[in-house]
Amino acid sequence: MKTEEKEKTTDLDFERLRQLMNTNKIQVFKKELLNLHFYDQGQFFISLDSTGRKKMTKLLSPKEMGDMFDTLPDEEQDTQDFLQEMEPEYAANMLSEMYNDNAADILEHLDDKVSEVYLDLMPERDANKIRRLMHYGVDTAGGIMTTDMISLKPDTTIMDAIAKIKRDADLAETVNYLYVTNYERTLIGVISLREILVAPADALVQDVMTEKVISVHPEIDQSDVAQTIRDYGFLAVPVIDSQERLIGMVTVDDIIEVIDDEAQSDYSGLAGVNVDDVSEMPLTATMKRLPWLITLLFLGMLTATLINHFDVLLNEASILAVFISLITGTAGNAGTQSLAVAVRRLALSDDEQPSMMKMIISEVITGLLIGILTGVTVMVLVGLWKQNFILGAVIGLSMATAIWVANMAGSLIPLGMDKLGFDPAVASGPFISTLSDLTSVLIYFNIASLLMSSFL
Amino acid sequence: MKTEEKEKTTDLDFERLRQLMNTNKIQVFKKELLNLHFYDQGQFFISLDSTGRKKMTKLLSPKEMGDMFDTLPDEEQDTQDFLQEMEPEYAANMLSEMYNDNAADILEHLDDKVSEVYLDLMPERDANKIRRLMHYGVDTAGGIMTTDMISLKPDTTIMDAIAKIKRDADLAETVNYLYVTNYERTLIGVISLREILVAPADALVQDVMTEKVISVHPEIDQSDVAQTIRDYGFLAVPVIDSQERLIGMVTVDDIIEVIDDEAQSDYSGLAGVNVDDVSEMPLTATMKRLPWLITLLFLGMLTATLINHFDVLLNEASILAVFISLITGTAGNAGTQSLAVAVRRLALSDDEQPSMMKMIISEVITGLLIGILTGVTVMVLVGLWKQNFILGAVIGLSMATAIWVANMAGSLIPLGMDKLGFDPAVASGPFISTLSDLTSVLIYFNIASLLMSSFL
CATH class of the missing domain: 1.10.357.20 (SLC41 divalent cation transporters, integral membrane domain)
Known part of the structure; x- marks a missing residue:
């Protein structure tokens, strides 16, 4: 009963938003829309027709649109259509504002030529990060990892670490774990945000961090990453290259999708039919x-x-x-x-x-x-x-x-x-x-x- | 290749630990064991025979054993055997040191009489918390939620909130989200640890918190909770009663198990055989x-x-x-x-x-x-x-x-x-x-x- 009530409220919200949009009460509309969770904003966006979506694109900044796109499910055809409805510059900006693992996922599904257009229109730094991610196999740790993360140096004080986190938190996909690297970028430790908060301000990162870090290599299968995160109850796991240098991290939200997808594909296999899309057509x-x-x-x-x-x-x-x-x-x-x-x-x-x-x-x-x-x-x-x-x-x-x-x-x-x-x-x-x-x-x-x- | 190398190291670690234990180098053994991740400690414990496990129990405090048991998979028969090998007082102490959702899961699978023995031996406060959790259906939000959590009041300053988190962090299953309740215990907001860290020290919790909180009721099905956490990309979701009072939270690690179990049971159904246990006997x-x-x-x-x-x-x-x-x-x-x-x-x-x-x-x-x-x-x-x-x-x-x-x-x-x-x-x-x-x-x-x- 209770969940149904919740759903109904959401439906009502959408109806109201649609009316605000159609009657051109643009400022109220924008305010109420941005008040919603990113996921609900995305669901509203999907529920619109092409005209409505274009109207919304005009109204939102690439950053606001990017936050929303970060939550959209991975339906290749839909996302392609959405991108084509935007000005190429806008789309490129939006992609560069997204978490770069999600942007790479979208671009990987586009035509090589099309994705190059977007990458060329982006700030070069972002484009290079995304290009590097696209080069890993989609089903590997490298293919699902993000490079939007904060790492710390061992001789930083906790106070300085907090200052750095405050400054860079917006750029990182998560700050619940901070990985510690030495000056060769080798991964040497991990420290949780909770440990940072509890530690004395003048302690050094190296005195608080855990030295035994469980990590994965970029080429291992995503289901093995899922197993590691599941077994240890982690919220994320760091990815290191063959020289043990930190190159990214895989977060638990991506792992949930992996587990779901693998289960789906085992089930589809057993049934002899792809149950991915349960369309009733x-x-x-x-x-x-x-x-x-x-x-x-x-x-x-x-x-x-x-x-x-x-x-x-x-x-x-x-x-x-x-x-x-x-x-x-x-x-x-x-x-x-x-x-x-x-x-x-x-x-x-x-x-x-x-x-x-x-x-x-x-x-x-x-x-x-x-x-x-x-x-x-x-x-x-x-x-x-x-x-x-x-x-x-x-x-x-x-x-x-x-x-x-x-x-x-x-x-x-x-x-x-x-x-x-x-x-x-x-x-x-x-x-x-x-x-x-x-x-x-x-x-x-x-x-x-x-x-x-x-x-x- | 790389994963295999990792596995081999773990095997070697276990071999070494076993030798240390058998040659009675007890202090070195204990130190090296506790240096491992809780999950690996648990895997080592499982790999021992009954004599080895009893030896380990003598060596570790109920708290240390509880941290380990928090990571053990839910194989009913095994856990029962492990508990029976311990002194009842020790087992009860260990259960009360565990996260109370995990303790409730274990006790639910025991005979009513046996679980009452353990509950009677525990500190009453812990026993009551666990009893309350056991009263919800195992497949519901209430059945998988934890009550080991920190909540904040809206008129607390960020500085005081940090002090409270520092003091109570050990008792909570996660402090990545702090839920805000008013003096009637009604859920009125949520604030992430990251937001707390970034906010000015003299700001009030109510000025920083997000007021629109997505929550669930204890009686809803666990798969619907999983869907909510998955859709919104949350690390946890609060559970509220019919008067909107905060009564617990479901964390993402429990949700991963739910998704896995549901997939397993759909797959088993389609195959006409329970594939839960792929024993080769x-x-x-x-x-x-x-x-x-x-x-x-x-x-x-x-x-x-x-x-x-x-x-x-x-x-x-x-x-x-x-x-x-x-x-x-x-x-x-x-x-x-x-x-x-x-x-x-x-x-x-x-x-x-x-x-x-x-x-x-x-x-x-x-x-x-x-x-x-x-x-x-x-x-x-x-x-x-x-x-x-x-x-x-x-x-x-x-x-x-x-x-x-x-x-x-x-x-x-x-x-x-x-x-x-x-x-x-x-x-x-x-x-x-x-x-x-x-x-x-x-x-x-x-x-x-x-x-x-x-x-x-």
Whole structure:
């Protein structure tokens, strides 16, 4: 109830703002708008049409617009449109006023030519900082770090440090941690704003700082940075180059996005559909789901030709057709389960991961156990139903083998893909279950034709 | 490469620590251990056997042990074991030294009787705070909030505020935000540590603070709190009761865990297996995956009896058996996709969600489009292959209808469960695809028997 009330108030605020804007009460409008949180300002901006947005751009300074853009979600197409609605000089100014990691994110998604135009229009110092960030891979620590930060020298007094923070706080994305570097720019310590506040004014930074700093290198994967920040409960982690020089920091807000995105992509992988955009437009939804379905349809056709190959057998024993979907379905389910576990296990950081050999042996045994237990169950069920325990044994044996194979496919395919450097999450659930249809049918009909004489 | 090097150093540290402990160089051991980050101390503690852990407990004060326990992951069984290895008084002291949200989390997972023992042994003030937290639902803002915080009064000077922060910083989980309350304890503002540092010493808190505070109520779902913190880029959000009095705050580190857990549970749901614990013990893994598999096996048996019901038809036209797995498999894939999209859509906060009617209409049309396009494709493929376009039409029509139905099941079942108050994520992918095996076979054989005379 309470959240709904809150939402309604926000809606009302937006309605009022829109009226103020349309009736040209510009000064009141501007004052009330800037009174909102940056995030809400951004949500209002997004809710406008192109004319409204242009009007707002005229009204706000590049700095005010930049604060707002820092909170906008990363929808590439939208941001491109917004930039194109602005004068190039204005857009460039706004980008240089933003936190430079966010500006780099936006520019990375633009055409190289377009982003160069903006960079050329910016103050050179800002442009160079952003260019340096754009040069790291988007999924690495370097790609998500900011260089808008304050660092301190070890022989500074706490009083002078406070003066420096007061002076430069506006330029930094966060001042909750201050990193300490020596005169070679090597990272030698960290001190929190809380420690600075509590320390005596005449103490030296080096006497208060913590010397053991956990840091990351710019080329490591963003999910490993997320793991570090999560494990230690940090609000930020410093990034150092190969000479241990401080080059940036990754803050917790960027990490939350990383965790969300990775979860989304694992989930999308398992489902065989990109769930990033849950648009309710049927045509868009169709276009997103169809490619996988049609691709797998061809794999399914292969299974059909395989069954067709056994038409003589099927003609003689049409009872076999009764159990096709039971065997393929159950094996597919087992394959999906083991796929999910394997992908999740591979997402763990290296030191938490069991060794490759251990994983393989474990999955081989698990698949065998699951296969045998399920196979025995189905053997009894079919034997009782058809009063034919030899038929039951054929179905049970086929089921056990099919599950075992599907289970191994579900765990070994992502494992192999990971070792080859692909994202294991792209082996989707639908792919594994369609593949296991093929292997299950192959196993089933071969076992059946071997033992046919005994159960007919 | 670099991360591996880091890990190795940590391993070496642990080896060295273990040696120091075993050779009874107790003072060196204690010094080096406490030099580590709390998280690493905790990891070392976990890596020990029961004897080692007891030795460590003897060596560390309850406060030192509490700092370490604050970083331990939430594995219920382990934490219970650790507590039982301690003297009850020591354990109670340690719990009262921990951040009270973490202590409440641990106690909530214990037997009521056991947790009462610990609470009775604690200082009453701490016990009461923890009891109050335990009374909120574990998945709500109240369940994850902390009450270890500093609040300020509006007429305090910045200088006095700094003095208060210096004095109480140790008791608070974070001092990055200080919330301002009036003398009725009503939340009236927020001020960041950075703003305090930058403000003139003689200014009043009320002149520097931001008056528009985004807050949450204790009973709202933790995922909505996560959304708020994420959207606004906050490091914490205050929790207020129905009279707008400040009762606690939720910090970003707890939110990261919430986001991770929710993603995990959506993923587990889709896979039909709990991927929380990726243990490599085959027996444990089997026991976790088997219940779903066996349950679905019975649903699969229903499909088998259905096919059996059509045995006369199958005897006359064994060609029909060739396409069973193609139709059930493809429909199952479509169902899994729409399930994933539906679950994800339902996870959005209410104001981002399209209306129920809109979602249903959209899915009906999407399913129809996907069904028709896939059906036409398969009709052409089968027609060409078998040189029989009437057979192709039967398969295509069955496929289109089966996909349409599976698609609706995948989206409407979670939607219905959500409306009935269940977690939509428990409708697993394997369940939807096994259910769609049943409906697909029903559709396929009915269409085939209606049109049989024309294609044979």
